Amino acid sequence: MSFHIFDSGTKGAGVSKGQFRNREGHHAPHACHRRRRPRSREGRHHLRLRSGPAGTDMITGLYSASADSIPILCITGQAPRARLYKEDFQAVDIESIAKPVTKWAVTVREPALVPMVFQQAFHVMRSGRPGPVLIDLPIDVQLAEIEFDESTYEPLPVYKPKATRAQAEKGLEFLLSSERPLIVAGGGIINADASELLVELAEVTGVPVIPTLMGWGTIPDDHPLMAGMCGLQTSHRYGNANMLASDFVLGIGNRWANRHTGSVEVYTKGRKFVHVDIEPTQIGRVFGPDFGIVS
Structure with a gap:
């Protein structure tokens, strides 16, 4: 060159x-x-x-x-x-x-x-x-x-899809109707510079957060709503226990990687899922959620 x-x-x-x-x-x-x-x-x-x-x-x-x-x-x-x-x-x-x-x-x-x-x-x-x-x-x-x-010269506008109000309301219905909800925070939250918003959502709803490896840092390790990490690697025993005890999971900016999920059958059994991701092809790639939002 x-x-x-x-x-x-x-x-x-x-x-x-x-x-x-x-x-x-x-x-x-x-x-x-x-x-x-x-x-x-x-x-x-x-x-x-x-x-x-x-x-x-x-x-x-x-x-x-x-x-x-x-x-x-x-x-x-x-x-x-x-x-x-x-x-x-x-x-x-x-x-x-x-x-x-x-x-x-x-x-x-x-x-x-x-x-x-x-x-x-x-x-x-x-x-x-x-x-x-x-x-x-x-x-x-x-x-x-x-x-x-x-x-x-003018840069082309960057495309960032946004959830509609109806989609957001339906996702919240799943969360509010559950008894033991969890939020799984992925690396997409860090890419979007939205960690503070994630913590605010957790605090307003009182829902514990399990970060993935790529989402580690979205919520401080010493935060009361930090529920540990789960999966086959970089996991905590209490993180796995919290996941198994849940009845609903809201995944945000994550991809359900196998090092996080382990057995998909065990991971999905007995709980509902809402998946939010900016990439449409990520939703349903590993397993079909009960509701998906591209945002």
Whole structure:
């Protein structure tokens, strides 16, 4: 990748730059993941790598970012367009390799498309469930000159679905009609910077909270309504006991991962579920809840 791409990408308020001393690219996405994780959704990280093995080495890091809903923009260098698909030196089809572990992966083949591709990338990686995107730039596309008026650029609005009043009321009906309710708090609450709202909901309703591993920190460990963690790993005995004693579970921003649920049959037996998540395909993926809300 041309160094002018690296330098120009760090020009602007609040943009810092770091270089990794190893040739392989596998450390870089993990570092972006780690720096981004404690922050709110509005934070973002850009990652620039050279072509070939640096791109393929980062795939595990992109998968981790995808699994943990971390928005990372990855930019890879590429051989000239005329040398693609000819087994040229380091001309790896990184677009096809990265597609299964990113929200969007694209090789830009026309220089005039570069501004719009970046506009779309920022929109995709932050809309709905956040996640990584990859832009692959052939060297001749990087070096091409285009006409672009920066003053006319406007970011695309980020899509964030919201529950309707009717949906919220129905979810609350489930909660208020139960005798031993629980809230399962997932990492989506942290991504939405909504931990304080989660604690407020728990305090107003008096409902105990069980955080998942990715949702750990949504409620302080010493809070009276912190009911422990349950599952196969990072669990507490009292957390498992509280889950088994419940008759209703409100899951917010979680994905019912098997390390949290253990046996789905045991986990779901004798209790009702309402699942709230920003990603529609998460609702019903592990088991069908009694009611689902995309928000």
